[in-house]
Amino acid sequence: MSIIKNWKIHLIALLLAVICEWIGTKKVPLGPGVLLFLPMLYAMVLGTIISLPKLKAFKESETSHATAVLGLMTMILVTKLGVVIGPALIKVLNAGFALCVQELGHFMGTVVIGLPIAIALGLGRESVGATFSIDREPNIAIIAEKYGLSSPEGRGVMAIYICGTVFGAIWVGLIAGFLAALHIFHPYALAMGAGVGSGSMMAAATGAIATVFPEQKAEILMYAGASNLLTTIVGIYFCLFVSLPLTNYFYKKLSPILAPKKKGA
Amino acid sequence: MSLMEEILVFIVAGLISTVVCITAYAVAPLDAFLGSGCIVVITVGGILLAKILPGHLPMVFWVSILAILVATPISPIAGFVTYYVDKVDFLALCTVVLSYAGLTVGKDIGMFKKMSWRIIVVALAVYTGTFICATFVAQVMLHLEGII
Numbered sequence: 001m002s003i004i005k006n007w008k009i010h011l012i013a014l015l016l017a018v019i020c021e022w023i024g025t026k027k028v029p030l031g032p033g034v035l036l037f038l039p040m041l042y043a044m045v046l047g048t049i050i051s052l053p054k055l056k057a058f059k060e061s062e063t064s065h066a067t068a069v070l071g072l073m074t075m076i077l078v079t080k081l082g083v084v085i086g087p088a089l090i091k092v093l094n095a096g097f098a099l100c101v102q103e104l105g106h107f108m109g110t111v112v113i114g115l116p117i118a119i120a121l122g123l124g125r126e127s128v129g130a131t132f133s134i135d136r137e138p139n140i141a142i143i144a145e146k147y148g149l150s151s152p153e154g155r156g157v158m159a160i161y162i163c164g165t166v167f168g169a170i171w172v173g174l175i176a177g178f179l180a181a182l183h184i185f186h187p188y189a190l191a192m193g194a195g196v197g198s199g200s201m202m203a204a205a206t207g208a209i210a211t212v213f214p215e216q217k218a219e220i221l222m223y224a225g226a227s228n229l230l231t232t233i234v235g236i237y238f239c240l241f242v243s244l245p246l247t248n249y250f251y252k253k254l255s256p257i258l259a260p261k262k263k264g265a
Numbered sequence: 266m267s268l269m270e271e272i273l274v275f276i277v278a279g280l281i282s283t284v285v286c287i288t289a290y291a292v293a294p295l296d297a298f299l300g301s302g303c304i305v306v307i308t309v310g311g312i313l314l315a316k317i318l319p320g321h322l323p324m325v326f327w328v329s330i331l332a333i334l335v336a337t338p339i340s341p342i343a344g345f346v347t348y349y350v351d352k353v354d355f356l357a358l359c360t361v362v363l364s365y366a367g368l369t370v371g372k373d374i375g376m377f378k379k380m381s382w383r384i385i386v387v388a389l390a391v392y393t394g395t396f397i398c399a400t401f402v403a404q405v406m407l408h409l410e411g412i413i
Binding site: 010017022038045051063066068073074075076078094111122127135167179185186201203207 | 266270271273274275277278279281282284285288289290303304305307308311312322323324325326328329330331332333334335336337338340343346347350353355356357358359360361362363364365366367368369370371372373374375376377380383384385386387388389390391392393394395396397398399400401402403404406407408409410412413
């Protein structure tokens, strides 16, 4: 039984969670907003440090067990959010149109903001793999099938995937908390935005928004959960049939303008 | 991982979340246990559905559908499930999940260190872009629909 063989991972995860919760949430004012440090962010950072190969705390087989376990664990967040949505299903369906349209923001946001920057920084074809989606597992599969992972597009998608694993949740959690504290956007809109389609990033963003607006916590969890579900389910098809061709199209149009010297390279 | 082992993983997750709820959120031990228990049972049920039912839809889909249905007012156990699951704070579950997430990162740090600063800037832009663009569109849509 791999779970018994890898008991150390589970014990450390328990200790990490208890210790980080005990430290509690810290708020650091930054300009007009606030940086919100939630226990889950410490857990992520401390977990990273403990699992550094240099420290030799875990065998390779143990960290790969943790990776397999993590894929399952994110499902308990999905269940929790589903149970929050259930009693208010009608309310969520009432916002159904808004929920569907904001998905365009999730799918195209990576391209709109990411692609011009990637091209201007001289990333070449890697820009396409890097910015056509948020580059989690299902998106890697799309690129792997179309271009192969050793292609420039494959290198782009893998690079952003690793960045996402290392600091995606921390970054999204911090910007979500910061933006929420600015009170520019309504908490429901922020909650929908938080459903980015990656379990840990969604958790960090939703947690931060719910901490800033505790009185609307139930609605925030509900809209974030519904949005995350849509992003995950529709995302695969949207990325394959719309995002990737569009990213390629914009790459062709933008490259000569943003990176003229790279022409033909 | 075999189904048996997957179920064991969820039982461990449930026990850890029970401990976190009791120690950090001052939830009564029985409430924390039953709340976490409900989450484990629904999650395992959803994963079973994903394995049995045709269509190869992702686990997220079936787990969500089952969780939503079990908690809708038409479900006979909705009262029990929502009462106890409500005791388990979402943030407590997040801390548990991200503890595991952290433990998977160490092995990737070597690869991460080799990356150029350019790709890190692009990664930040990609994550910021998806969150902010969706939030912006949601704000406009919710406003147009008169929900906010």
